[in-house]
Amino acid sequence: MSRPATDSKRFIRALKGETLTPPPFWLMRQAGRYLPEYRATRTDAGGFLDLCYNPPLAVEVTLQPLRRYGMDAAILFSDILVVPDAIGQPVSFKVGEGPCLTPLADDAAVDALDPSRLKDHLKPVFETVSGLAGAIPETTALIGFCGAPWTVATYMVEGGGSKDYARTKEWAYGHPQRFQRLIDTLVEASAEYLCLQIEHGAEAVQIFDSWAGVLPEEEFRRWVIDPIRRITERVKDRYPGVPVIGFPRQAGLMYLPFARETGVDAVSLDTMIPLDWAAETLQPLLTVQGNLDPIALLVGGDHLDHAVDHILKTLGKGPFVFNLGHGIVPPTPPENVARLADRIRGWKG
Numbered sequence: 001m002s003r004p005a006t007d008s009k010r011f012i013r014a015l016k017g018e019t020l021t022p023p024p025f026w027l028m029r030q031a032g033r034y035l036p037e038y039r040a041t042r043t044d045a046g047g048f049l050d051l052c053y054n055p056p057l058a059v060e061v062t063l064q065p066l067r068r069y070g071m072d073a074a075i076l077f078s079d080i081l082v083v084p085d086a087i088g089q090p091v092s093f094k095v096g097e098g099p100c101l102t103p104l105a106d107d108a109a110v111d112a113l114d115p116s117r118l119k120d121h122l123k124p125v126f127e128t129v130s131g132l133a134g135a136i137p138e139t140t141a142l143i144g145f146c147g148a149p150w151t152v153a154t155y156m157v158e159g160g161g162s163k164d165y166a167r168t169k170e171w172a173y174g175h176p177q178r179f180q181r182l183i184d185t186l187v188e189a190s191a192e193y194l195c196l197q198i199e200h201g202a203e204a205v206q207i208f209d210s211w212a213g214v215l216p217e218e219e220f221r222r223w224v225i226d227p228i229r230r231i232t233e234r235v236k237d238r239y240p241g242v243p244v245i246g247f248p249r250q251a252g253l254m255y256l257p258f259a260r261e262t263g264v265d266a267v268s269l270d271t272m273i274p275l276d277w278a279a280e281t282l283q284p285l286l287t288v289q290g291n292l293d294p295i296a297l298l299v300g301g302d303h304l305d306h307a308v309d310h311i312l313k314t315l316g317k318g319p320f321v322f323n324l325g326h327g328i329v330p331p332t333p334p335e336n337v338a339r340l341a342d343r344i345r346g347w348k349g
Protein backbone atom coordinates (compact mmCIF):
# COMPACT_ATOMS: atom_id res chain seq x y z
CA MET A 1 0.00 0.00 0.00
CA SER A 2 1.47 3.36 -0.90
CA ARG A 3 1.10 6.14 1.62
CA PRO A 4 0.28 9.69 0.54
CA ALA A 5 3.19 12.11 0.38
CA THR A 6 3.93 13.83 3.66
CA ASP A 7 3.26 17.16 1.97
CA SER A 8 -0.39 16.32 1.28
CA LYS A 9 -1.14 15.95 5.01
CA ARG A 10 -3.06 18.90 6.44
CA PHE A 11 -0.80 19.27 9.47
CA ILE A 12 2.33 19.51 7.30
CA ARG A 13 0.63 21.91 4.87
CA ALA A 14 -0.22 24.25 7.76
CA LEU A 15 3.36 24.11 9.06
CA LYS A 16 4.55 25.06 5.59
CA GLY A 17 2.45 28.22 5.69
CA GLU A 18 -0.99 27.32 4.28
CA THR A 19 -4.11 28.70 5.94
CA LEU A 20 -6.59 25.82 6.34
CA THR A 21 -10.24 25.95 7.45
CA PRO A 22 -10.80 24.21 9.76
CA PRO A 23 -7.22 24.19 11.03
CA PRO A 24 -5.50 20.86 11.72
CA PHE A 25 -5.19 19.95 15.40
CA TRP A 26 -3.35 17.77 17.89
CA LEU A 27 -2.88 18.14 21.66
CA MET A 28 0.23 18.14 23.78
CA ARG A 29 0.18 15.03 26.04
CA GLN A 30 -2.64 13.63 23.93
CA ALA A 31 -1.49 10.18 25.06
CA GLY A 32 -1.56 10.03 28.82
CA ARG A 33 -3.23 9.44 32.14
CA TYR A 34 -6.56 11.12 31.30
CA LEU A 35 -7.29 8.04 29.12
CA PRO A 36 -8.31 4.82 30.94
CA GLU A 37 -6.76 2.72 28.14
CA TYR A 38 -3.41 4.52 28.71
CA ARG A 39 -3.55 3.77 32.44
CA ALA A 40 -4.19 0.10 31.66
CA THR A 41 -1.28 -0.16 29.20
CA ARG A 42 1.02 1.67 31.58
CA THR A 43 0.21 -0.81 34.34
CA ASP A 44 1.09 -3.68 31.96
CA ALA A 45 4.40 -2.02 31.05
CA GLY A 46 5.76 -1.57 34.59
CA GLY A 47 7.38 1.84 34.98
CA PHE A 48 6.95 4.88 32.75
CA LEU A 49 10.40 4.53 31.13
CA ASP A 50 9.71 0.82 30.56
CA LEU A 51 6.72 1.97 28.52
CA CYS A 52 8.85 4.46 26.55
CA TYR A 53 11.37 1.68 25.76
CA ASN A 54 8.76 -0.94 24.80
CA PRO A 55 8.03 -0.44 21.07
CA PRO A 56 4.72 -2.37 20.77
CA LEU A 57 3.26 -0.72 23.88
CA ALA A 58 4.63 2.73 22.96
CA VAL A 59 3.02 2.37 19.51
CA GLU A 60 -0.24 1.33 21.19
CA VAL A 61 -0.41 4.35 23.54
CA THR A 62 0.49 6.73 20.70
CA LEU A 63 -2.48 5.37 18.70
CA GLN A 64 -5.00 5.47 21.56
CA PRO A 65 -5.98 9.17 21.27
CA LEU A 66 -6.10 8.93 17.45
CA ARG A 67 -8.68 6.15 17.65
CA ARG A 68 -10.94 8.26 19.83
CA TYR A 69 -10.47 11.71 18.35
CA GLY A 70 -8.77 11.46 14.93
CA MET A 71 -6.14 14.14 15.47
CA ASP A 72 -4.24 15.37 12.36
CA ALA A 73 -0.94 14.41 13.96
CA ALA A 74 0.38 11.65 16.21
CA ILE A 75 3.25 12.46 18.56
CA LEU A 76 5.78 9.74 19.29
CA PHE A 77 5.24 8.43 22.81
CA SER A 78 8.47 9.00 24.69
CA ASP A 79 9.87 11.67 27.01
CA ILE A 80 12.35 14.54 26.75
CA LEU A 81 14.41 12.90 29.54
CA VAL A 82 15.37 9.82 27.51
CA VAL A 83 18.27 11.96 26.20
CA PRO A 84 20.11 12.33 29.56
CA ASP A 85 19.22 8.69 30.25
CA ALA A 86 20.91 7.74 26.96
CA ILE A 87 24.08 9.81 27.30
CA GLY A 88 25.07 8.64 30.76
CA GLN A 89 22.84 10.22 33.43
CA PRO A 90 20.19 7.60 34.34
CA VAL A 91 16.62 8.80 34.88
CA SER A 92 13.85 7.20 36.93
CA PHE A 93 10.21 8.18 37.40
CA LYS A 94 8.74 7.66 40.85
CA VAL A 95 4.94 7.53 41.00
CA GLY A 96 3.58 10.90 42.11
CA GLU A 97 7.03 12.51 42.21
CA GLY A 98 8.02 13.02 38.61
CA PRO A 99 11.51 12.51 37.19
CA CYS A 100 14.53 11.77 39.38
CA LEU A 101 18.24 11.98 38.38
CA THR A 102 21.51 12.15 40.32
CA PRO A 103 22.32 15.86 39.83
CA LEU A 104 25.42 16.65 37.76
CA ALA A 105 28.12 17.52 40.31
CA ASP A 106 30.95 19.29 38.52
CA ASP A 107 33.03 19.69 35.35
CA ALA A 108 34.00 16.02 35.40
CA ALA A 109 30.34 14.97 35.38
CA VAL A 110 29.71 17.12 32.30
CA ASP A 111 32.80 15.71 30.58
CA ALA A 112 31.63 12.16 31.28
CA LEU A 113 28.42 12.58 29.25
CA ASP A 114 28.72 10.76 25.94
CA PRO A 115 26.37 11.57 23.02
CA SER A 116 27.82 8.67 21.00
CA ARG A 117 25.79 6.29 23.24
CA LEU A 118 22.49 7.77 22.12
CA LYS A 119 21.96 5.80 18.94
CA ASP A 120 22.27 2.41 20.65
CA HIS A 121 20.50 3.27 23.88
CA LEU A 122 17.47 4.74 22.10
CA LYS A 123 17.06 1.91 19.56
CA PRO A 124 13.64 1.00 21.04
CA VAL A 125 12.45 4.59 20.49
CA PHE A 126 13.49 4.48 16.83
CA GLU A 127 11.76 1.13 16.50
CA THR A 128 8.60 2.78 17.87
CA VAL A 129 8.91 5.55 15.26
CA SER A 130 9.23 2.98 12.45
CA GLY A 131 6.26 1.03 13.82
CA LEU A 132 4.15 4.19 13.96
CA ALA A 133 5.08 5.29 10.45
CA GLY A 134 3.39 2.09 9.24
CA ALA A 135 0.45 2.14 11.67
CA ILE A 136 -1.05 5.64 11.78
CA PRO A 137 -3.96 6.60 9.48
CA GLU A 138 -2.76 7.80 6.10
CA THR A 139 -3.79 11.42 6.47
CA THR A 140 -2.17 11.68 9.93
CA ALA A 141 1.35 13.07 10.25
CA LEU A 142 3.94 11.72 12.70
CA ILE A 143 5.67 14.21 15.03
CA GLY A 144 9.04 13.48 16.61
CA PHE A 145 10.39 15.62 19.45
CA CYS A 146 13.11 16.44 21.91
CA GLY A 147 13.49 18.74 24.88
CA ALA A 148 15.44 21.94 24.29
CA PRO A 149 18.93 22.05 25.85
CA TRP A 150 17.95 24.65 28.50
CA THR A 151 14.95 22.67 29.76
CA VAL A 152 16.74 19.32 29.71
CA ALA A 153 19.74 20.92 31.45
CA THR A 154 17.49 22.10 34.31
CA TYR A 155 16.57 18.46 35.08
CA MET A 156 20.20 17.35 34.78
CA VAL A 157 21.56 20.06 37.10
CA GLU A 158 18.69 20.07 39.64
CA GLY A 159 18.21 16.28 39.62
CA GLY A 160 14.47 16.66 38.86
CA GLY A 161 11.80 19.34 38.75
CA SER A 162 12.44 22.70 40.41
CA LYS A 163 10.59 25.79 41.60
CA ASP A 164 13.16 28.48 40.86
CA TYR A 165 15.96 26.74 38.88
CA ALA A 166 18.46 28.32 41.28
CA ARG A 167 21.14 25.66 40.85
CA THR A 168 20.87 25.71 37.04
CA LYS A 169 21.06 29.51 37.04
CA GLU A 170 24.08 29.33 39.34
CA TRP A 171 25.77 27.19 36.72
CA ALA A 172 24.64 29.36 33.79
CA TYR A 173 25.55 32.71 35.41
CA GLY A 174 28.44 31.64 37.64
CA HIS A 175 30.13 28.89 35.58
CA PRO A 176 29.20 29.83 32.00
CA GLN A 177 32.01 27.81 30.43
CA ARG A 178 30.96 24.63 32.19
CA PHE A 179 27.29 25.30 31.42
CA GLN A 180 28.14 26.01 27.77
CA ARG A 181 29.82 22.59 27.54
CA LEU A 182 26.68 20.96 28.91
CA ILE A 183 24.48 22.89 26.44
CA ASP A 184 26.82 22.04 23.53
CA THR A 185 26.63 18.35 24.45
CA LEU A 186 22.83 18.59 24.48
CA VAL A 187 22.79 20.43 21.12
CA GLU A 188 24.79 17.61 19.59
CA ALA A 189 22.72 14.83 21.21
CA SER A 190 19.36 16.50 20.45
CA ALA A 191 20.17 17.20 16.79
CA GLU A 192 21.31 13.61 16.32
CA TYR A 193 18.22 12.34 18.15
CA LEU A 194 15.84 14.35 15.93
CA CYS A 195 17.66 13.31 12.74
CA LEU A 196 17.40 9.64 13.73
CA GLN A 197 13.66 10.06 14.41
CA ILE A 198 13.25 11.62 10.96
CA GLU A 199 15.29 8.83 9.37
CA HIS A 200 12.85 6.34 10.94
CA GLY A 201 9.72 8.16 9.74
CA ALA A 202 9.00 11.35 11.74
CA GLU A 203 7.56 13.99 9.38
CA ALA A 204 7.88 17.06 11.62
CA VAL A 205 9.66 17.69 14.92
CA GLN A 206 8.90 19.81 17.97
CA ILE A 207 11.52 21.18 20.38
CA PHE A 208 10.01 21.61 23.88
CA ASP A 209 11.55 24.43 25.94
CA SER A 210 9.07 24.22 28.80
CA TRP A 211 11.11 26.35 31.21
CA ALA A 212 12.33 28.97 28.68
CA GLY A 213 10.29 31.65 30.47
CA VAL A 214 12.47 31.89 33.57
CA LEU A 215 15.51 33.54 31.92
CA PRO A 216 16.32 37.25 31.54
CA GLU A 217 16.73 38.60 27.99
CA GLU A 218 20.47 38.18 27.53
CA GLU A 219 20.50 34.67 28.97
CA PHE A 220 17.38 33.78 26.98
CA ARG A 221 19.33 34.59 23.81
CA ARG A 222 22.32 32.53 24.88
CA TRP A 223 20.64 29.49 26.41
CA VAL A 224 17.32 29.31 24.53
CA ILE A 225 17.58 30.99 21.11
CA ASP A 226 21.14 30.03 20.24
CA PRO A 227 20.97 26.27 21.05
CA ILE A 228 17.59 25.89 19.31
CA ARG A 229 18.95 27.77 16.28
CA ARG A 230 21.90 25.35 16.11
CA ILE A 231 19.69 22.26 16.45
CA THR A 232 17.32 23.57 13.76
CA GLU A 233 20.24 24.31 11.45
CA ARG A 234 21.62 20.79 11.83
CA VAL A 235 18.23 19.19 11.20
CA LYS A 236 17.61 21.43 8.16
CA ASP A 237 21.08 20.68 6.73
CA ARG A 238 20.12 17.02 6.54
CA TYR A 239 16.33 17.22 6.12
CA PRO A 240 15.48 20.61 4.60
CA GLY A 241 11.83 19.68 3.99
CA VAL A 242 10.98 18.60 7.53
CA PRO A 243 9.22 21.36 9.52
CA VAL A 244 10.53 22.29 12.97
CA ILE A 245 8.21 23.65 15.69
CA GLY A 246 9.70 25.56 18.64
CA PHE A 247 7.93 25.86 22.01
CA PRO A 248 9.63 28.51 24.19
CA ARG A 249 6.98 28.31 26.88
CA GLN A 250 6.23 31.54 28.79
CA ALA A 251 8.77 33.50 26.72
CA GLY A 252 6.39 36.49 26.47
CA LEU A 253 7.76 39.22 24.22
CA MET A 254 10.81 37.05 23.54
CA TYR A 255 8.60 34.94 21.24
CA LEU A 256 9.36 37.53 18.55
CA PRO A 257 13.18 37.28 18.49
CA PHE A 258 12.74 33.52 18.96
CA ALA A 259 10.56 33.39 15.82
CA ARG A 260 12.93 35.60 13.84
CA GLU A 261 16.24 34.09 14.84
CA THR A 262 15.93 30.34 15.44
CA GLY A 263 14.94 29.30 11.91
CA VAL A 264 11.92 27.29 13.11
CA ASP A 265 8.88 26.93 10.80
CA ALA A 266 6.33 27.34 13.58
CA VAL A 267 6.04 28.42 17.21
CA SER A 268 3.79 26.78 19.76
CA LEU A 269 2.15 29.48 21.93
CA ASP A 270 1.60 29.11 25.64
CA THR A 271 -1.74 30.01 27.21
CA MET A 272 -0.67 33.53 28.27
CA ILE A 273 0.20 34.84 24.78
CA PRO A 274 -2.42 37.42 23.70
CA LEU A 275 -4.15 36.20 20.55
CA ASP A 276 -4.29 39.55 18.72
CA TRP A 277 -0.59 40.12 19.34
CA ALA A 278 0.22 36.66 17.99
CA ALA A 279 -1.96 37.23 14.90
CA GLU A 280 -0.43 40.63 14.14
CA THR A 281 3.19 40.06 15.12
CA LEU A 282 4.04 36.36 14.78
CA GLN A 283 1.67 34.95 12.17
CA PRO A 284 3.02 37.11 9.31
CA LEU A 285 6.42 35.48 9.97
CA LEU A 286 5.54 31.83 10.54
CA THR A 287 2.84 29.30 11.47
CA VAL A 288 1.52 29.50 15.03
CA GLN A 289 0.22 26.61 17.13
CA GLY A 290 -1.79 26.76 20.33
CA ASN A 291 -2.93 27.87 22.80
CA LEU A 292 -6.06 26.71 24.66
CA ASP A 293 -5.66 26.66 28.43
CA PRO A 294 -5.54 22.96 29.47
CA ILE A 295 -7.80 23.92 32.40
CA ALA A 296 -10.48 25.15 29.96
CA LEU A 297 -10.38 21.62 28.52
CA LEU A 298 -10.68 20.18 32.03
CA VAL A 299 -13.67 22.45 32.81
CA GLY A 300 -15.49 21.84 29.50
CA GLY A 301 -19.00 23.16 28.73
CA ASP A 302 -19.71 26.71 27.61
CA HIS A 303 -16.41 28.02 28.87
CA LEU A 304 -14.56 25.57 26.63
CA ASP A 305 -16.70 26.42 23.57
CA HIS A 306 -16.17 30.12 24.06
CA ALA A 307 -12.40 29.82 24.53
CA VAL A 308 -12.07 27.56 21.47
CA ASP A 309 -14.11 29.90 19.25
CA HIS A 310 -12.08 32.90 20.34
CA ILE A 311 -8.84 31.17 19.33
CA LEU A 312 -10.28 29.92 16.03
CA LYS A 313 -11.60 33.39 15.14
CA THR A 314 -8.34 35.16 15.92
CA LEU A 315 -5.70 32.72 14.68
CA GLY A 316 -7.75 30.77 12.10
CA LYS A 317 -7.31 33.47 9.43
CA GLY A 318 -3.62 32.66 8.98
CA PRO A 319 -1.32 29.63 9.10
CA PHE A 320 -2.40 27.85 12.26
CA VAL A 321 -2.44 24.52 14.07
CA PHE A 322 -4.92 24.22 16.95
CA ASN A 323 -3.36 22.88 20.17
CA LEU A 324 -3.24 23.55 23.91
CA GLY A 325 -0.92 26.05 25.59
CA HIS A 326 0.61 23.16 27.59
CA GLY A 327 -0.11 19.46 28.13
CA ILE A 328 -3.49 17.87 28.94
CA VAL A 329 -3.86 17.45 32.72
CA PRO A 330 -4.65 13.94 34.05
CA PRO A 331 -8.14 14.68 35.54
CA THR A 332 -9.45 15.93 32.14
CA PRO A 333 -12.70 14.11 31.22
CA PRO A 334 -12.17 12.31 27.87
CA GLU A 335 -15.59 13.53 26.68
CA ASN A 336 -14.34 17.14 26.85
CA VAL A 337 -11.63 16.22 24.35
CA ALA A 338 -14.32 14.80 22.05
CA ARG A 339 -16.28 18.07 22.40
CA LEU A 340 -13.16 20.05 21.50
CA ALA A 341 -12.38 17.86 18.46
CA ASP A 342 -15.97 18.24 17.16
CA ARG A 343 -15.91 21.99 17.66
CA ILE A 344 -12.64 22.42 15.74
CA ARG A 345 -13.75 20.13 12.90
CA GLY A 346 -17.07 21.96 12.62
CA TRP A 347 -15.41 25.38 12.27
CA LYS A 348 -16.36 27.08 9.02
CA GLY A 349 -14.30 30.24 9.37
Ligand SMILES: Cc1c2[nH]c(c1CCC(=O)O)Cc1[nH]c(c(CCC(=O)O)c1C)Cc1[nH]c(c(CCC(=O)O)c1C)Cc1[nH]c(c(C)c1CCC(=O)O)C2
Pocket residue numbers: 027028029030031032033042048075076077078079080081093097098099145147161208210327
Ligand atom coordinates in the same frame (compact mmCIF):
# COMPACT_ATOMS: atom_id res chain seq x y z
C1 LIG B 1 9.05 18.91 30.78
C2 LIG B 1 8.69 17.71 29.96
C3 LIG B 1 8.81 16.34 30.36
N1 LIG B 1 8.38 15.56 29.30
C4 LIG B 1 7.96 16.36 28.27
C5 LIG B 1 8.19 17.70 28.65
C6 LIG B 1 7.97 18.89 27.77
C7 LIG B 1 6.53 19.26 27.67
C8 LIG B 1 5.92 19.74 28.94
O1 LIG B 1 6.34 20.80 29.44
O2 LIG B 1 5.01 19.05 29.45
C9 LIG B 1 7.48 15.95 26.95
C10 LIG B 1 6.61 14.76 26.83
N2 LIG B 1 6.28 13.84 27.78
C11 LIG B 1 5.46 12.90 27.24
C12 LIG B 1 5.29 13.19 25.87
C13 LIG B 1 4.55 12.22 24.95
C14 LIG B 1 3.80 12.66 23.85
C15 LIG B 1 2.49 13.41 24.09
O3 LIG B 1 2.52 14.66 24.16
O4 LIG B 1 1.42 12.76 24.12
C16 LIG B 1 5.98 14.38 25.61
C17 LIG B 1 6.09 15.15 24.32
C18 LIG B 1 4.87 11.76 27.93
C19 LIG B 1 4.83 11.74 29.40
N3 LIG B 1 5.82 12.13 30.28
C20 LIG B 1 5.42 11.88 31.57
C21 LIG B 1 4.13 11.30 31.53
C22 LIG B 1 3.35 10.82 32.75
C23 LIG B 1 3.97 9.55 33.20
C24 LIG B 1 2.98 8.58 33.78
O5 LIG B 1 2.32 7.86 33.02
O6 LIG B 1 2.90 8.55 35.01
C25 LIG B 1 3.75 11.20 30.19
C26 LIG B 1 2.48 10.61 29.62
C27 LIG B 1 6.25 12.09 32.79
C28 LIG B 1 7.01 13.34 32.89
N4 LIG B 1 7.91 13.81 31.98
C29 LIG B 1 8.40 15.03 32.39
C30 LIG B 1 7.82 15.34 33.64
C31 LIG B 1 8.06 16.60 34.43
C32 LIG B 1 6.97 14.28 33.97
C33 LIG B 1 6.22 14.08 35.26
C34 LIG B 1 5.01 14.93 35.32
C35 LIG B 1 3.79 14.09 35.03
O7 LIG B 1 3.69 13.03 35.62
O8 LIG B 1 2.95 14.55 34.23
C36 LIG B 1 9.37 15.83 31.65
